[in-house]
Amino acid sequence: MRYLYTSLCFFILIGCAKKESDSPAYKNAELSVEERVSDLLGRMTRQEKIAQMYCVWNDKAKFLLDSTGHFDIEKAKKNFPNGLGQVGRPSDTNGGLTPYDNALLTNAIQKYFIEETRLGIPVFYHEEALHGHAAKGATSFPQPIGLAATFNPDLIEQIFAVVGKEARLRGTHQVLAPVVDVARDPRWGRVEETYGEDPYLVGEMGVAAVKGFQGDGTFKSGDKVVSTLKHMAGHGWPEAGSNIAPANVSERVLREVFFYPFAQVVKRAQPGSLMASYNEVDGVPSHGNKWMLRDVLRGEMGFKGYVVSDYYAVRELNDREGLFGNHVAATHNDAAKLTIEAGVNIELPEIDCFRDLDSLVGAGFIQESLIDELVGKMLEYKFRMGLFDNPYVDAEKAKAYVGNAEQRVLARQSAREVITLLKNENNIAPLDLSKIKSIAVVGPNANRVLLGGYSGEPVFFTTVVDGIKEKAGDKIKVTYSEGCKITTTSGWSNDKVEAPTPEDDRKQIKEALAVARTSDVIVLAIGQNEQVSREAWAANHMGDRTDLDLIGRQNELIDAMVSTGKPVIAFVFNGSPLSFNNLINKVPVVFECWYLGQEMGGGVADVLFGEYNPGGKLPITIPRSVGHVPAYYNHKPAARRGYLFDDVSPLFAFGYGLSYTTFELSVPRLSSGSIKMGESLKVAVDVKNTGARKGDEVVQLYIRDKVSSVTRPVKELKDFKRISLAPGETKTVELEITPEKLSFYDINMKYVVEPGEFEVMVGTSSRDQDLKKVVFTVTQ
Template identity: 35%
Template structure:
C-alpha cells in the first residue's frame, strides 16, 4: 500500500517544521498497530532482492509464527544487526538494508523509515571492519583522547553502512574478574570509566549526533553473585550511585548519550528492565536523559520466562514499557502482545504514545526521513588510519608488570636465540575480544582471521626466522566448536542444562617437553599464555564464559612451570579478557606483560615493545587479586574490607594504576595553591614536578587520589580523582598542575542525593593506587553539608605547565 494521499505535504514530512510538531502530527495519524510496530525490532537476514528471511533462534523470535510480511506490515522500529548477523560483504549488506528501507518508506501507509543498529564495542561487528583492542585496552592507555578517536573512527564506519545506533560502550565497573564480561569493561574505577566513556561517546556520536551511542548495562551488571552471568546483584543505594551509576551519569550529562540499555539482572529482587525507579525516576527525572531506552536482547521476555515477575509475554511487555522502555530488542517476542496488555488494563495507550513519541523524535533528529538510504559505493569500514589507531591503542595499553635483570628489551640485532612458546603465540583469535566479528561467529562455525599477524610472526619479522624457535607447548581449547552449550548464559531450573567445561578445555601435556627443549636451546623464552574469548562457554572468557578460578585455563601453568624450571630467563606475555595468577611463579620469571586483547595490530605492537622500538606506558585498569579467594578485591575498598586482622590473602600484587616502563620517574615539590577551599564553589589546586631519571624517553601516568579523613558514612581508603599521561624525554622534567572541583569530593546520602561535607581530605600523588610519592591535606571549609545540583562539576583537569 502506498503512502497516504493528501492535497498538501503532511507536517511530519516537512523538514523545516519543528521536531515536536512533526512528532505530534505523525503520532496523531497512527493506528495502534502502527504504534506498536515502532516499539520493537526484527532480526532478519536481509537480501538485496527483497527476499528477507526471519532469523529464529532459541531466545528470539521463536515464540510466535509471524511471517516476515506480517512483521513488516505496519512498519518497524529497528532492524537488528543487518550486517552483523551473518557474513556478508558490506556493500551487499548496505544494498539489502536499502531495500528494506525502501519497503518501509514505499510499501507502508505512513512511510516511516527504520533504524538500524549494530554492535560496535571493539569496532563494527561486521565483516572486514577494523578489529580494535578490547575496552580493557582502552582503559589501560589512560588516554581519553585516543579512546575518543577510536569512537570517532567507529562512528564514521557505522555511518558508512547506514547504522544509526551502536550498542556501546559498556560502562559496567569491574568488581570481580571471574565475571566473563570483565573484558568488555573499562576497569574498576568509576571515574576512569566515566571519563573514557565521555570521550568514546563524543567520538562515536560526532558533532552531527547522527549515530547514537548506547550505554550498557544499566546498572550494576558487573557486581553479580559469584561473578556469574545474569546473576542477582546485591548493592546498597549508596554504592549503586557512587560506583555503578557514576559513569552513566557522566556519559549522559557530559556527552548526551543517545541511548541506554538496561541490564539482565535484578537488584534486590527487582529486574532492571522492570525498574521504573531506575529507568524513569533516576534516568529521566533526576538526570534529564532524553534519549531511547532499548532492551538488552530478549530481556523483556526474561521478565516472564526467567525472573517470573510477569505472568505472560503481554504482562512482561506492559511491565517493561511502564517502567520506561522504548524499544524491545532484538525482535518482537513481547511487544506484539501489547494490545492484549492494553485490553487487560495493564498498560495505557498514553504510555505507549510516550514511548512511540521518543522513537519518532529520535528518527526525526537523526534525519532519517530526509536521508533514509546509504550509498553502497561509499562504504568504508577498514583503512590505514583506522588500523594505525588500533595499533596505537595496543601499543599504549600493554602493561609491563615486571622486568628483572634487564632481560627486556630484547636485542633486535643480536645473535641470541629466542624461544617463542605458548598456546596464544600463534593464534590470531587470542588477540581478539568477544565482541569482535570473528570471535562472535565462532558460534556459527565461521571466522576469518587469516590477515591478522600473530606474535610469533611479528617477532620473526623483527628478529629474523633463524633467531626464533617455536613450540606451542599446549592448547587452551583443542577445537573451537560451532554452537554454544547454553544461551543466553543461563542453565535450566534443574541445572541439567549446565555445560561440562572439562570437555572444552584441553588437558593435553604432550607438547610441554618439546617446549622445554626449545627454551633450553634459547637465551630467552617468551611464553604467551592467557585465555580465548568466546560467547556462552564456547571460550574461557567473554559473555557467559565466567570462571571459578584465577588460575590459567587448562595446563598452561604446568607449561610455564616447566619452562621456568629449564633455567632459561622467561618472559610471560598474558593476553585475554581477565588477569590470571601464575601460581607463585611471579617471583621466578624475568618479566611479565599484561596485553589484554590487543586487536588486529596487537602482535606488531607487542613485538615493537619487546625489542625496545617503543616504550611501555600502559597502566593496569583493574587490580590482580592474589587469588580467587581474595575477590572481590578493588583498590577503592573500605578499610574493613581487609578483615581484622588483615586477611593474608587480601590485596593485589599488581594493583590498579600499576605499570612499569624502560624509564623510571621521580616525583617532587608538591605545592597546594590553597590549604583551605570553600565548600560551595571551591577548587583544589595542586602542582608537582615529574622527572624522567632514565636513559630512554618515556611516558608517566600521573594519578591523583583523595581520601576523606572523616565522613558521616564509611568511605573508601582512596579514590582516583585525576590523571594524565606525561611524556618526557630522558633526563627531562615537567611541572604538572591539577585542578579538582570540590564537587568531585561527593558521596551519596540516605536520600540518594550527592553531597559534599566540610572537612579535611588527604591528597595523594602517585604512579599507582599503591605507589604514592607525594601527600598533602586540604580543608574544605563550610558550615553545613552541601547538596549538589543536577549539573555538578564532574571533571578535574591536569596540565603540564612547564
C-alpha cells in the first residue's frame, strides 16, 4: 500500500513538473523582466514582433469596434491575429466614455489579446494627460504654464500622482506627458503646454511630473502609468514662432537649453518613454536623427525607455499630403527605415509608414535585429507594468475615484498657487466683503469655461462669476456683463475660428458700462481663449500669433471700465504671454492667471477676497511688444543693448510676482568664499515677512560666470524654494550650488567647470533690483 502511495505521488510530481515545463518562461512571474523578455522574443514570429510596433487610434472604430462603439471580437481576429502594440485614447470612443465604460472597454479589448492571440501579449493603452487625463469625467488642473508659476515641485508631483491614478484606473498604461520643451517664443501656440522659458525650472517641474506619474518606477502599486517626455528637441523655439518649424540653434544652445530638461528628467526620474519632436535641427528632423535619439538620448543621457513617434511625424519625413513634407525620405518605406534606424520604437497614432515592415524586413531593407531591439524594450514595459500577470482594471474603482469631489481640493489649491499678482496700486486688493455692496463682473472670460488645450470634460467647473457669487453670498450684489467677445466660436479642437464684429462688441461694451456704473467695484476677466493660442496641427487649424496684443475690442472695454472712475481689478486668462500695456498703464490691480483648471472661479474668488494670498511667479517673460521677441531673461551680454524709441526691458520679468504682504531678504551667506573644482557650496538667506498677512515667497538663486572661454548668459536660475511665512516670521532658506550648476560647454565643447569668479544673485525675481549679490571663486 505504501508502495502504491509512493508511486502515485511520484507520478503526480512528474505530471506537475511536466505541466510547469509546458508553461513558457515568459509567463513565470518569478523570473526577472529581462529573462521574460528574452524568452518571449525568442518565441515570436517576425509578424508578431512587427505587430508590437503598430498602434491604432481613430482607426480603432474600423478595426476593433462595432457600429455602437463596443468591442467586436470578429474584427479583432481579422485585423490583429498577431497582436497589437498600442491602442490610442480609448477614452474618446463614441465622443467620450465615462470612467466606468472606459474601464469596461479596455478590459474587453485586453481580454482578446490575452486570451485569443497565440502568445497572449497584452496591448498598451495610451492617453493624453497634459494637466489632467484628457477624458470625460477626469479632474482638470491648471495648464502647465500655470503650474510652473507655482514654483512648487512638490505640488506638481501630487497633481500628477492623481492624474496618473485617474488614468490607470480606466485602463491606461502610458500618458503622453509631460512637455519639457523650453518655450522661447511667446508667439508659439503651444507655450501653454510648457513649464516656461527657463531650462532649470522646466527640468525641476518635469522631474516632479514624472515622479508623480511613475512613482518609484516599479509600477507595483497598480495606480501608476508610464510617462512620456515631449518633445525631443528644440520644439519650443520654432522659426517665426510657427509650430513645428525648424529650430535654428547651435549644438551648444541645443545642449545647454533644450537638452537640459530631458537630461535631468532621464537621470533623476527615469521616464519609461519619450516622444521625438516634429521639428528639425541643423537640417535633420528629430524622427530621423540617430545622433539625437541614439548617441545623445540613449548613450550620453542613459535613457532606458522606448521612443514613440509624434502623431503622423514618420510620414512627414517623406510627405504629409495637404500639410508639408521634410523630403528626407523618398517614400513612406524609406521614412520607416530612417525612423527605425534612428531608434523610434513605435509609430503613432495609426498603422501608416510601418505598414509594410514585414516585407521590408524580409527583403533585408530593414534589419530584423533592429526590430528585436525596439520591440524588446516595449515588451519590457508591458512586463514591468504587470500586464502579463494582472491585465484588467476594476470598473467600479474607476467610477468611484475618477473626478470625484476629493480631487477638487487639490485642484483648488493648485489654482490658488498659480495666480500671480502683477500690480496692486494702493492695496486695492484684496476686497473686504464688509466694505462693498456691489461688484460688476465684466469681460469675455468672466462666464466662460477655460481649460486650455488637451483637456477633458471635468465633472465640476466654476467660472469667475460663479466663484465670486458663491463667495459673496447674500452680502454683495454681483452683476455680470460679457462686455465683448474674443471669438464667436469656441473649442480648442474646433478648426473654425471667427471674430465678432466691431458693431456687436461695441454694443456689448455699452451694456457693460451701464452695469459697471451701478457697482462699487469692477472685476474684469479678459485675455485669450483656447482658440486664439493653441497647437497649430493642420493648415486649417492654426494657433500661432503674429502679435501679442489683446484680441478684438478688449482694450476698448478696458478704457470704458476705467472711465467709470470705479476701482478695476483685472484677471487675465491666457495660454501665452500678452503685451497688455494698456491694461497695465490704466488698471490698478492686475493678476496673471493663465488657465486655472476646473476650480478657476473658486481660486479667483479666494484670492480676490483675501482668503488666499497670491504667491505665483512668472515662469516666462512678458515682453512689451512682439517686436521685443525674443525676450527671455537668460540672454547673452550683447543681446539687449536697447531700441530706438522704446524701452528694452520686459513688461514683466521672469520670476516676478507680488503679494498682499511684503518680504525682506538678507544678503546671502556662502558656506565658503572659495571652492575647488568638483566641490559644492551652500547659500543661506534669511527671509522675513514684514507685512500683516501670511504669504508665500519664492526665493530664487541665479548664477553668472564672470569670465569664461565662451560667452555665458547674464544670469541663470540654478535653485529656488517656495516658502510660507506668517506676519513677522523669519525663515532661513538654504540653496545649493553643485558642480553641475556651474558647468557649461567650453570653447572645445567639453562640459566643464572653469576656474574663476562666479556671481551669486538671490532674490524674488530675475530683475537686478530684486536681487542681492555675492561672489565666490572656483580654484583648480
